[in-house]
Structures are given as C-alpha cells and as structure tokens.
Amino acid sequence: xxxxxxxxxxxxxxxxxxxxxxxxxxxxxxxxxxxxxxxxxxxxxxxxxxxxxxxxxxxxxxxxxxxxxxxxxxxxxxxxxxxxxxxxxxxxxxxxxxxxxxxxxxxxxxxxxxxxxxxxxxxxxxxxxxxxxxxxxxxxxxxxxxxxxxxxxxxxxxxxxxxxxxxxxxxxxxxxxxxxxxxxxxxxxxxxxxxxxxxxxxxxxxxxxxxxxxxxxxxxxxxxxxxxxxxxxxxxxxxxxxxxxxxxxxxxxxxxxxxxxxxxxxxxxxxxxxxxxxxxxxxxxxxxxxxxxxxxxxxxxxxxx
Numbered sequence: 001x002x003x004x005x006x007x008x009x010x011x012x013x014x015x016x017x018x019x020x021x022x023x024x025x026x027x028x029x030x031x032x033x034x035x036x037x038x039x040x041x042x043x044x045x046x047x048x049x050x051x052x053x054x055x056x057x058x059x060x061x062x063x064x065x066x067x068x069x070x071x072x073x074x075x076x077x078x079x080x081x082x083x084x085x086x087x088x089x090x091x092x093x094x095x096x097x098x099x100x101x102x103x104x105x106x107x108x109x110x111x112x113x114x115x116x117x118x119x120x121x122x123x124x125x126x127x128x129x130x131x132x133x134x135x136x137x138x139x140x141x142x143x144x145x146x147x148x149x150x151x152x153x154x155x156x157x158x159x160x161x162x163x164x165x166x167x168x169x170x171x172x173x174x175x176x177x178x179x180x181x182x183x184x185x186x187x188x189x190x191x192x193x194x195x196x197x198x199x200x201x202x203x204x205x206x207x208x209x210x211x212x213x214x215x216x217x218x219x220x221x222x223x224x225x226x227x228x229x230x231x232x233x234x235x236x237x238x239x240x241x242x243x244x245x246x247x248x249x250x251x252x253x254x255x256x257x258x259x260x261x262x263x264x265x266x267x268x269x270x271x272x273x274x275x276x277x278x279x280x281x282x283x284x285x286x287x288x289x290x291x292x293x294x295x296x297x298x299x300x301x302x303x304x305x
Contacts (some may be wrong), residue, residue: 027140036086036094036190038173040082040186042081043083044082054292055294083097085097093149126139128155146158184217189212189214190211212230213229223283223285224284225281225284227280230279244279
C-alpha cells in the first residue's frame with residue numbers, strides 16, 4: 001500500500017499509471033530531440049466519448065487506486081487534461097511521464113515535503129523533488145508535472161523546456177504524428193523499432209518490424225482502434241499477418257461457450273490488412289457493446305487485475 005507521505009514523484013507516477021495508459025495536445029516543447037517513442041492520452045477526449053459515459057453511468061469506470069482521489073484532492077477524469085509518456089533510450093530508466101491538468105501544486109509539494117526522505121534541489125529555474133532512487137519529479141509550470149526514474153533523464157527534459165536543448169519538432173517521430181486523427185483520444189508512435197524486440201524479449205516478432213503506430217478514437221458511437229506496423233519487407237509483413245490471423249482463429253475456436261463467448265464475438269470487429277510492408281489491424285465495435293463487456297467482467301479493474 002502506498003504511504004500517505006509518499007513523495008510527489010511517487011504519488012504522481014502512481015496517478016499516471018492508475019489512469020488507463022492512453023492528446024490535451026502533446027507538450028512538444030518539452031520533449032527532447034532524442035525521444036525514441038511517444039504515447040499520449042487525451043483525457044478530455046476520452047471523457048467526451050459515449051464509451052466513458054456508459055462506464056461512468058454504470059459505475060464501472062474504476063481507478064485501480066481510488067485513494068488517489070482522496071490524497072490528491074482532485075477528480076482524475078476532470079482535473080487531468082492529458083498524460084504523455086515518452087522514452088529517451090532503452091529501459092524503464094529512460095521513460096518520462098508528463099501529467100498536464102489542474103494540479104494542486106502547493107498541496108502536492110506539501111505532501112512530498114511531509115516525507116522525511118524527500119530531497120529537493122534547484123536545477124536552473126526548476127526544483128527537482130526526489131524520493132527513492134527511482135522517483136524524481138519537477139513542475140515545469142503550475143499545470144505541467146514531469147516524472148522520471150532517472151534524474152539525468154529528467155534534467156534533459158527540463159533543459160528542453162528551458163530552451164537549452166532542441167525539442168523533437170524536426171524529428172521523424174514528430175513527423176509521424178501527422179497520421180494521428182484529430183479525434184483520437186489515445187495515440188502512440190515508434191518510428192524505429194530496431195533492437196526493441198530484444199529489449200522486450202520478443203525479437204522474433206518485433207525484429208521483423210521497423211515502425212509502429214497506434215491510435216483509438218470514437219466515431220458515430222463506435223470505438224475504433226488501429227495498430228499499424230511497418231515491416232522490414234513485404235515477406236515479413238505477410239509472416240506477421242499470418243501469425244495474427246492464426247491467433248484470431250484460435251480465439252474464435254476457444255471462445256464459443258461461457259464467459260469467453262462475448263469476448264470472442266469482439267473478434268468479428270477485427271480486420272487484418274496488408275499493403276506491401278505495412279500491416280494494419282483495424283478494430284471497430286459499438287461502444288455500448290464494449291461497455292457491456294466491461295461491466296460483465298466487473299469493471300475495468302476486473303479486466304486489468
């Protein structure tokens with residue numbers, strides 16, 4: 001159980017993880033030029049969907065750690081505008097979480113400083129608060145909080161925010177964001193997958209790919225998900241498509257009865273398309289059906305726990 005006196009970095013990192021790991025616009029001016037990938041949740045767009053409305057009405061939109069609402073004195077779905085996650089290199093230590101919204105800066109700092117283990121130091125115009133060795137956080141503005149496990153990684157972000165280092169505006173990563181629809185509440189891009197398979201222990205699959213894009217939006221009452229992978233060759237794309245088609249077939253065969261029947265029926269909304277080196281998975285189902293499925297499985301917490 002998280003201590004009530006946890007550092008601001010630890011508490012807000014938990015906050016970011018408690019929110020479904022899903023732009024407010026990406027705060028591009030603080031993303032360093034060397035960013036390797038980026039994922040973004042626009043909480044405002046998510047809350048505006050029919051899906052969220054169904055879940056909230058049914059009382060099924062459950063945050064895994066509900067004490068955060070009480071400790072932080074904020075409504076996560078109303079006060080958090082967006083959550084952005086990006087990486088400056090391999091491993092968790094290089095991952096950065098950016099939380100934007102109506103934040104109680106004074107309250108969070110007081111909460112952090114109530115812990116005798118919290119350390120703080122001035123870094124340029126900013127103050128870095130640290131708890132354990134893997135908890136570091138700093139406010140860029142009153143409404144923008146940056147968190148990282150590694151202090152050097154956090155400092156790179158702060159240098160970018162201060163204009164001392166280039167942001168990612170002119171990079172392939174930034175350019176790839178043009179494919180994100182304006183209505184998307186969740187998106188992510190990773191232009192270069194080289195070596196990422198080994199990093200995640202899945203090299204046989206990911207080593208066949210050279211780029212990845214995903215997004216989710218709601219349109220006309222339907223939830224739309226897209227995952228697009230650019231393979232190293234058309235042959236590699238065909239191999240990945242065959243693997244996905246095989247998994248779909250297995251899912252349909254194994255889910256004809258009982259509780260899994262409703263889950264298996266969702267596979268009817270999944271289409272696999274290949275165009276040269278590009279493999280695209282498109283999923284579309286009515287938001288009401290998905291909300292009913294979530295409710296049947298005891299809420300979001302029941303799915304992810």
